[in-house]
Amino acid sequence: MTTSSYPFPDLRPAAAGVARLLDGIGDERLPDPTPCPKYAVRELLGHVVGLTTAFRDAGRKDLGPTTATAAGTVLPVLEDDWRTGLPRRLDELVEVWSAPEAWDGDTQAGGVTFPATIAGRVALNELVIHGWDLARATGQAYSPDQASLEVSYEVVKPTGEDEGRNSIFGPVVEVPDGASLLDRVIGLSGRRPDWRPGD
Secondary structure, rough: OOOOOOOOOOHHHHHHHHHHHHHHHHHHHHHOEEEOOEEEHHHHHHHHHHHHHHHHHHHHOOHHHHHOOOOOOOOOOOOOOOOHHHHHHHHHHHHHHHHHHOOOOOOOOOOOOEEEEHHHHHHHHHHHHHHHHHHHHHOOOOOOHHHHHHHHHHHOOOOOOOOHHHHOOOOOOOOOOOOHHHHHHHHOOOOOOOOOOOO
């Protein structure tokens, strides 16, 4: 939700979209491949747990080990209690970024210090993109809300200052004219919108 009185994105729909997928991920799916080449479903879930923790703490300005570790430095390890722990962290993430003060000043996530107004949008984008990853890997429907997709598009679209872009998102995957906003966002994130397990 973005209004004149609260001009910041609402992370709630994107977080709920990820949470809805969890019941459809049986233990037998944990070794399955995902659109992230280095991650099976297990590691992708571990990454989502880590990023929700990091961006929760970033919103609190509680900077330390959870916010200082660069993404991708180690293979994520999925906690045994992820089925209860991840929904709890998603709720905490939403609660933190629902407070206007979360968007004030600078903060840190993934070892990078940047304005909180950007950090909150990056957090939302991570939920949207990795929600798609999980849904596609586990054969589930996924329909992010329009407002979240618009924020994600602004985060992933190339700009003239994106020298390090491919190290974060990967090379842009071209999509057909008239592609949905979701497909455009996924293509800009370096993923094939038509990816299926086994590709």
